[in-house]
Amino acid sequence: MSNADARLVRTLPPHDKPFGGGREARRSATRRLPLGAALVGSDLASGALSILVAVAGVAAASGNAETAGHAHAGLLLLLLLGINGSLGLYRSNIANPIERFRLRLIGAALFVLAGVLTWIRTASTVDLVIVPIVGLVAPVTGLWIEHLVRMLLAKYGSYSTPVAVLGTGAESRALARLLLHRPGCGLRPTGYIDDGADAEPGLPREEFGAAAGALPVLGALDGWHAEDGTEVIVVPDYGRVQRSLLTLNRLGARQVLVITRLGDFPMFNLQLRNADCFVALELSRRSGEYSKELKRAVDLIVAPLLLLVALPIIALLALAIKLVDPGPAFYGQWRVGQFGKPVRILKLRTMYRDAELRLQRVLASDPALRAHWQRHFKLTEDPRILPRLGNLMRRASLDELPQLWNVVRGDMSLVGPRPFPAYHMDAFDPEFRALRATVPPGLTGLWQISSRSNGDLDAQRAEDSFYIENRSLLLDLYILIATLPAVLGASGAR
Known part of the structure; x- marks a missing residue:
């Protein structure tokens, strides 16, 4: 399944009663209260922090500690929360983090406009400056704090919405695996609904769970009802909705989501078109926009x-x-850059000077480690890395800081696919190598804020392809801001 398989589209409204009506709707709303409260709380904290930064900055710059911003702080915070809430940031977690960031930017622009128009006649010029500063800071702190809250909720299983997957065949199992491997989608598969459409000959019913990520078959379409905590039903293709719409309406789930397979097509230009007789997705390639x-x-x-x-x-x-291992503190490493040209990137040394000799000795002595190296080009316990200091630098990506000079020189960009050594690039197929060569390598990228070193070649290919096909100023801005919590969390870094 491609990286674009999780595009979610709501189905047509039901004919007899709403999805999840009555008691099930009340139970679903009760289960969603902690998530909504956590999202509101994260924005409350980020908004308060943004206002504090703005008031303190204006007071320090103007030399006036008694700005009107103190008096308006509560109103500013309510205005910010109200606008974000009206944009749907607290209603659902089923949204791409990049889309949520886009909504935050829209909310910040509306906040600045509303705030300036409200206080333009009563506040001084100095105090009015507070409003746009809050509008600039709030999306950044909001993204950071939401990221931390989302990680905390995911740790206790409270972030994802429990879903049932319609069907038991290969396509349904592939969809379940995708959602299990992408918890950021906000959908947690709990099992399958057997609609009888794609039962595989020779595969007994009781083996469906083991063959599809250890998930059980919850029941048959005609007899199952969403009383086990399931809130959403996901459908792997529209044809199933046509065959089963009336039955799906009676299952008691809050939503039915239809998964549309779009391959690697750019996704940020999608528009939903609802005509009298059909629902359509409008796809457009706006090349050269960025x-x-x-x-x-x-x-x-x-x-x-x-x-x-x-x-x-x-x-x-x-x-x-130099104190840990005498010798040069910096070194240059040749990597593959844009158009396939080699670029020499600067790094702080995190390895022993005889690092390659140490690596070859370990790989020669352990076939399992050699196979892992050939798949990931990383080792969990790397014998080349300097003790303590090297691991600290790599986990926090501090060894990459000298590459800011490469960005200034024009060898790299701030955001883009990371430059790989030639042996790493040779592990990819020619088509992907050609696609990767069309953009400059980056200091940080989509892979670095998601899988990092935990991602294998397939994950690297999917995330780099997504970035290249969807690159924009908005996406670059999101990646730059999201890099800090990813580095501080050090998830998957080594």
């Missing part, structure tokens, strides 16, 4: 500022490396 000139301009504005901030950290780490 020009290389604009991308380079962003790099030249942001990268030098980040480099100035990072220089003291880089200097301290270089000194620590």
